[in-house]
Amino acid sequence: MTAGAWVFGYGSLVSPASLERTIGRTIDARTDLRAAHLAGYGRRWNYGSLHLRGDWEHDGRQVAGGVVVSLGLETADDEVCNGTIARVTDGELAALDWRERDYDRVDVTDRVSLDVEFDAGVVADAPIVTYVPRPGAIERYVAARDAGRAAIRASYWTLVDEAFGRLGGDHLRRYRATPDPDVPVASIRLTTT
Numbered sequence: 001m002t003a004g005a006w007v008f009g010y011g012s013l014v015s016p017a018s019l020e021r022t023i024g025r026t027i028d029a030r031t032d033l034r035a036a037h038l039a040g041y042g043r044r045w046n047y048g049s050l051h052l053r054g055d056w057e058h059d060g061r062q063v064a065g066g067v068v069v070s071l072g073l074e075t076a077d078d079e080v081c082n083g084t085i086a087r088v089t090d091g092e093l094a095a096l097d098w099r100e101r102d103y104d105r106v107d108v109t110d111r112v113s114l115d116v117e118f119d120a121g122v123v124a125d126a127p128i129v130t131y132v133p134r135p136g137a138i139e140r141y142v143a144a145r146d147a148g149r150a151a152i153r154a155s156y157w158t159l160v161d162e163a164f165g166r167l168g169g170d171h172l173r174r175y176r177a178t179p180d181p182d183v184p185v186a187s188i189r190l191t192t193t
Helices: 018-022 089-099 134-145 154-167 171-176
Strands: 003-007 033-058 059-088 103-107 111-112 128-133 150-153 190-192
Touching: 003 033, 003 089, 003 171, 018 154, 033 128, 033 134, 033 150, 059 089, 059 134, 059 154, 089 111, 089 150, 111 128, 128 134, 150 154, 154 171
Parallel strands: 003 128, 059 150
Antiparallel strands: 003 059, 033 059, 033 111, 033 190, 059 128, 103 128
């Protein structure tokens, strides 16, 4: 396989199944996926989806057409975010760009280190990129949160938690150290926008 890039995942892209649905192939964990750390960024519940809306009930209140919130990153010089890097081709990177179209793709090659507990001696042989929410996505989240119209999908919450659990080591503990969200986790029925 020709590697177009390695993609640092810090949320749903840590899940091989989620990544595979986007790129259209099975991930080979021995060659295409590595545990990694990204310096200078902190993981946050700060992304308000441009495309996903949903209906849910929380604390006896019905929300219709609310904003679905997911994980994002923000620059934080004193923080290190754990996750994975996945090897992708140029075509697969284009598919990820479409999936993450309200995030900016950022080159973080010089900020990523591999988890030596799992991958001693492995070298990333192509640039490493990640996806950072665009300012509009963060503003959308803040506005929806302040209006009581934002929530995290319970299925997303579980998917990410389980993906970090499968990484082993202290990855789940480090993921769970992410600052708590300030919106509810809800069973959201997605609606089209």
